[in-house]
Amino acid sequence: MAHDAHANRTGHPTHVGHPTHAERDNHAGHGGHDKHAGHDPEMFRRRFWACLALTLPIVVTSHMVMEWFGYSLEFPGRALVGPVLGSAVFWWGGWPFLVGAVRELRDRAPGMMLLIAMAISVAYVASLATSAGAFDLDFWWELAALVTIMLLGHWQEMRAIGQARGALAALAALLPDDAERVRPDGGSERVPVAGLRVGDVLLVRPGGRVPADGRVVDGGAELDESMITGESRPVTRSAGDRVVAGTVATDSAIRVEVEATGEETTLAGIQRMVAEAQRSSGRAQVLADRFAAWLFYVATATAVLTVVVWSALGDPDEAVVRTVTVLVIACPHALGLAIPLVIALSTAVAARSGILVKDRLALERMRTVDAVLFDKTGTLTRGEHAVTGVAAVAGTSEDELLRLAAGVEADSEHPLARAIVAAAEQRGGHPAATGFRALPGRGVRATIDGTEYAVGGPALLRELGAGLPAELEQATAGWAGRGAAVLHLVRLPGMVLGAFALADEARPEAREAIAELRAQGIRTIAMITGDARAVADAVAADLGFRPGVDEVFAEVLPADKDGKVTELQRRGLTVAMVGDGVNDAPALARADVGIAIGAGTDVAIESAGVVLASSDPRGVAAVARLSRASYRKMVQNLAWAAGYNVVALPLAAGVLAWAGVALSPAVGAILMSASTIVVALNAQLLRRVRLTPG
Numbered sequence: 001m002a003h004d005a006h007a008n009r010t011g012h013p014t015h016v017g018h019p020t021h022a023e024r025d026n027h028a029g030h031g032g033h034d035k036h037a038g039h040d041p042e043m044f045r046r047r048f049w050a051c052l053a054l055t056l057p058i059v060v061t062s063h064m065v066m067e068w069f070g071y072s073l074e075f076p077g078r079a080l081v082g083p084v085l086g087s088a089v090f091w092w093g094g095w096p097f098l099v100g101a102v103r104e105l106r107d108r109a110p111g112m113m114l115l116i117a118m119a120i121s122v123a124y125v126a127s128l129a130t131s132a133g134a135f136d137l138d139f140w141w142e143l144a145a146l147v148t149i150m151l152l153g154h155w156q157e158m159r160a161i162g163q164a165r166g167a168l169a170a171l172a173a174l175l176p177d178d179a180e181r182v183r184p185d186g187g188s189e190r191v192p193v194a195g196l197r198v199g200d201v202l203l204v205r206p207g208g209r210v211p212a213d214g215r216v217v218d219g220g221a222e223l224d225e226s227m228i229t230g231e232s233r234p235v236t237r238s239a240g241d242r243v244v245a246g247t248v249a250t251d252s253a254i255r256v257e258v259e260a261t262g263e264e265t266t267l268a269g270i271q272r273m274v275a276e277a278q279r280s281s282g283r284a285q286v287l288a289d290r291f292a293a294w295l296f297y298v299a300t301a302t303a304v305l306t307v308v309v310w311s312a313l314g315d316p317d318e319a320v321v322r323t324v325t326v327l328v329i330a331c332p333h334a335l336g337l338a339i340p341l342v343i344a345l346s347t348a349v350a351a352r353s354g355i356l357v358k359d360r361l362a363l364e365r366m367r368t369v370d371a372v373l374f375d376k377t378g379t380l381t382r383g384e385h386a387v388t389g390v391a392a393v394a395g396t397s398e399d400e401l402l403r404l405a406a407g408v409e410a411d412s413e414h415p416l417a418r419a420i421v422a423a424a425e426q427r428g429g430h431p432a433a434t435g436f437r438a439l440p441g442r443g444v445r446a447t448i449d450g451t452e453y454a455v456g457g458p459a460l461l462r463e464l465g466a467g468l469p470a471e472l473e474q475a476t477a478g479w480a481g482r483g484a485a486v487l488h489l490v491r492l493p494g495m496v497l498g499a500f501a502l503a504d505e506a507r508p509e510a511r512e513a514i515a516e517l518r519a520q521g522i523r524t525i526a527m528i529t530g531d532a533r534a535v536a537d538a539v540a541a542d543l544g545f546r547p548g549v550d551e552v553f554a555e556v557l558p559a560d561k562d563g564k565v566t567e568l569q570r571r572g573l574t575v576a577m578v579g580d581g582v583n584d585a586p587a588l589a590r591a592d593v594g595i596a597i598g599a600g601t602d603v604a605i606e607s608a609g610v611v612l613a614s615s616d617p618r619g620v621a622a623v624a625r626l627s628r629a630s631y632r633k634m635v636q637n638l639a640w641a642a643g644y645n646v647v648a649l650p651l652a653a654g655v656l657a658w659a660g661v662a663l664s665p666a667v668g669a670i671l672m673s674a675s676t677i678v679v680a681l682n683a684q685l686l687r688r689v690r691l692t693p694g
Contacts, residue, residue: 041155043096044096044151044154044155045155047092047093047096047151048093048148048151048152048155050092050093051089051092051093051144051147051148051151052148054085054088054089054093054144055085055089055141055144055145055147055148057081057085058081058082058085058086058089058140058141058144059141059144059145060073061073061078061081061082062082062140062141064141065141079131081140082127082131082140082141083127083128083131083140085144086124086127086140086143086144087124089143089144089147089148090120090124090143090147093147093148093151094116094117094120094124094147094150096151096154097113097116097117097120097147097150098117098121100113100114100116100117101113101114101116101117101118110296110297114296115295115296115299116146116150118296118299118300118327119146119327120143120146120147120150122324122327123139123142123143123146123324123327124143126139126324127139127140127143139324175193175209175211175245175246176193176208176209176211177192177193178190178191178192178193178211179191179192179193179196179202179211179212180202180203180204180205181196181200181201181202181203182200182201182202182203182255188203193211193212193261194262196211196212196258196261197258197261198258198259198260198261199257199258200257200258201217201255201256201257201258202214202255202256202257202258203253203254203255204221204249204253204254204255204256205249205253206221206249206250206251206252206253207248207249207250208248208249209245209246209247209248210223210243210244210245210246210247210248210249210256211245212245212256212258212259212260212261212265213242213243213244213245213258213259213260213261213264213265214242214243214256214257214258214259214260215240215241215242215243215256215257215259216237216238216239216240216241216242216243216254216255216256217239217255217256217257218239218254218255219238219239219252219253219254219255219440220236220237220238220239220252220254220440220441221236221237221238221249221250221251221252221253221254221440222234222235222236222237222249222250222251222252222414222441223235223236223237223243223247223248223249223250224247224248224250224415225244225247234250234414234415234416236441237254238441242259243256244265245260245265250413250414250415251412251414251438251440252438252440291638291641291642295642295645298645298649299326299327299645299649302326302649302650302653303323303326303327305653306319306322306323306326306653306654307319307323309653310322310323310654318654322652322653322654322662325652325653325663326649326652326653329645329648329649329652329663339360339634339637339638341637341679341680341683342630342633342634342637342683342686343357343360343363343630345683345684345686345687346363346626346629346630346633346686347363348687349626349686349687349689349691350363350622350623350626350691353619353622353691354612354614354616354619355610355611355612355619355622355623355626355691356610356611356612357609357610358608358609358610358611359608359609359610361609362593362594362608362609362610363609363610363623363626363627363630364627364630364631364634365574365592365593365627366576366593366610366623366624366626366627367624367627367628367631368574368592369522369574369575369576369592369593369624370521370522370523370524370573370574371522371523371524371525371526371568371573371574371575371576372517372522372524372525372526372575372576372578372620373526373527373528373564373565373568373575373576373577373578373587373591374525374526374527374528374578374579374617375527375528375529375561375577375578375579375580375584375587376504376527376528376529376531376536376539377504377529377530377531377580378579378580378597378615379578379579379580379597379615379617380506380507380510380527380539380543380617381504381505381506381507381510381539382504382505382506382507382615383504383580383615384415384419384504385415385416385419385485385502385503385504386419386422386423386502386503386504386505387402387419387420387422387423387500387501387502388479388484388501388502388503388505389475389479389484389500389501390402390498390499390500390501391471391472391475391476391498391499391500392497392498393469393471393472393496393497393498394471396497396498398498399427399428401489401497401498401500402420402423402424402427402430402500403424403427403428403429403430403431404430404431404448404453404489404497405420405424405453405455405487405489405498405500406420406421406423406424406425406429406430407424407430407431407432407433407446407448407453408433408436408444408445408446408448408453408454408455408489409421409444409455410430410432410433410436410446411433411436411446412436412438412444416485416487416502417444417455419502420455420487420500420502431448431449432448433446433447433448434446434447434448435447435452439454439456439460439463441459442456442457442459442460442463443455443456443457443459443460443487444456445492451491452491452492453489453490453491453492454489454490454492455487455488455489455490456487456488456490457485457486457487457488458486460488460490461488461490461496464490464492464493464494465494466488466490466494466495466496467496468488468496468499469496472496472498472499475499475501476499476501479499479501479503481534482503482534482535482538483503483531483532483534483535483536483538484501484502484503484535485501485502485503486499486500486501486502487499487500487502488500503535504535504539506539506542506543507615507616507617509616509617509618510543510617511542511543511544512618513616513617513618513619513620513621514543514544514545514617515544516618516621517620517621517624520621520624520625522624523573524549524550524551524568524573525545525550525551526550526551526552526553526568527539527540527543527545527550527551527552527553528553528556528561528564528587529553529554529555529556530555530556530557530583531554531555532554532555533554533555535554536552536553536554536555537552537554540552559586561583561584561586561587562586562587562590564587565577565587565590565591566590569592574592574593575591575592575593576591576592576593576594576595576620577590577591577593577594577595578595578596578597578617578620579594579595579596579597580596580597580615584596584607585606585607586607588607588608589607589608593609593610593623594607594608594609594610595608595609595610595611595612595619595620595623596608596610596611596612597611597612597614597615597617610623622691625689625691626689626691629686629689630686633682633683633685633686636682637679637682637683640675640678640679640682641675641679644675648663651663
């Protein structure tokens with residue numbers, strides 16, 4: 001174990017690459033929203049507020065509205081308010097829906113866009129005809145209201161759609177902007193990473209990131225590879241060992257001969273897996289669109305039947321009025337808001353509990369999850385080492401042993417050294433040391449009160465020829481069997497005073513999180529890690545995993561994590577993946593629901609559909625609880641919206657006209673408004689959902 005005061009100082013890497021247009025297009029389709037290509041929340045927001053400003057004068061100057069509220073408003077040019085402002089609302093505000101309708105017609109997949117476009121187009125034509133004196137209808141205000149409310153719904157919808165467009169850029173950010181290339185004369189020069197070639201020799205200084213895949217040709221250092229492998233313990237790399245782009249040299253400088261650059265690096269491979277997994281997921285059709293497609297066919301058939309029947313009865317004027325009323329009423333005011341309102345409110349409720357919903361489909365699917373796959377490091381565990389055991393030889397107390405070791409390690413930035421120092425601080429601190437020196441791959445040494453000490457692992461003992469006292473053998477063997485890192489304090493030249501166990505501790509709340517998920521009916525709890533089997537089994541036992549029921553995947557490489565998700569899915573399980581590292585990103589994107597721990601890396605967060613702002617795994621159960629509650633509200637709202645049309649369409653068509661009951665356009669407009677209000681109020685009940693148990 002080698003240390004250095006510069007360890008873990010990774011600098012400030014900047015983006016060295018960005019997704020291509022093709023990649024952005026692929027990501028835009030993520031979540032089944034290809035029909036929204038080119039749309040964004042900001043566009044809908046701008047159009048909504050502009051159209052709302054134009055709609056208010058139209059509503060206020062409408063004869064129908066004035067009659068309802070018993071006021072009169074006359075001024076020169078009042079008759080032009082509706083046609084002028086209404087046309088602006090239709091063509092500018094309604095343009096996204098018209099374009100979307102054309103796309104749906106071209107794809108032969110009628111849905112919400114076509115239904116909205118049909119309603120606003122009929123309302124616009126009828127309004128123009130009314131202004132020209134062909135009919136005695138007042139549709140300008142209804143047209144403007146239709147467009148404005150639909151813009152509001154789609155603005156909220158697009159805000160709720162979480163798309164991992166930043167995942168590839170976050171991966172690229174793991175690489176430095178430039179590299180220090182060694183010249184043939186022995187000097188060095190800074191060159192852009194993009195200019196590196198296979199065979200170049202690079203100098204990676206302590207705390208620096210490896211710019212490209214290669215092999216160590218000189219020196220030795222401990223590399224933090226957790227961003228790639230998920231392994232929390234730094235790995236010793238020396239001459240002949242392979243190193244991976246994006247990893248960090250924690251202590252000493254090394255020289256690396258480049259073997260792969262650009263698209264050939266391991267990091268680029270993970271990048272491709274993320275992109276592939278994102279393209280293959282989220283193809284489910286949105287529930288509201290299925291209702292819209294059904295309503296399109298019903299409304300069209302009803303309108304055609306209305307024209308035919310009333311024309312056959314010899315009343316062409318009534319045929320036109322009835323048909324226009326049918327098509328306007330069929331516009332999905334409530335249907336268009338049923339899902340977006342629930343999503344907007346559920347994401348707000350989630351945010352108050354530290355849960356960020358990035359992908360609405362991920363939230364919807366969470367209610368169907370029957371297997372939760374947790375990454376171990378940083379998710380079920382703290383992701384950092386802590387002293388979990390201390391054993392001292394006779395004549396030395398554990399407190400004294402820890403104090404001396406911390407004094408030796410005090411000038412090191414190595415993660416294991418930090419853990420020892422932190423443990424000593426909790427017991428009163430440590431003495432000052434002088435002459436600190438790193439021993440690459442073996443440990444550190446320093447002098448305390450005139451006595452020289454060293455701290456290190458088995459490699460240090462071998463170099464010093466120091467034997468492990470019998471009284472320490474049992475303790476250290478048990479620690480090693482559980483996968484803990486074992487360090488020793490040696491009084492030079494070779495007297496071992498004691499040993500320490502350092503391990504990644506399980507989070508106290510992880511056991512509770514697993515119990516909550518079981519209580520919700522989750523069939524399978526699984527853990528996946530790049531750590532050794534002994535480490536994984538020890539953590540699983542601490543967390544109360546059930547042998548033969550729950551699963552532990554150990555010694556798993558990054559590509560295999562993605563494969564394990566696929567394996568679970570092939571068993572017929574709906575899988576939620578919970579992780580925090582770069583190595584988790586492909587699995588997060590592949591899973592039916594990806595949940596990133598907020599304290600994790602940018603790329604993990606960008607690849608997930610749901611992000612927990614804290615590192616508390618109990619948030620996973622809260623996401624499942626919210627998913628079920630929001631789905632209930634969606635179904636209730638859709639049932640109401642569909643029920644409204646079941647009643648309103650026949651009345652609008654005039655099926656009870658023989659009994660003197662006919663739904664006028666004005667009454668239809670009132671019913672549409674009432675339907676929207678009911679949907680909005682029902683969605684508001686989501687605010688009462690408690691995401692924490694009890």
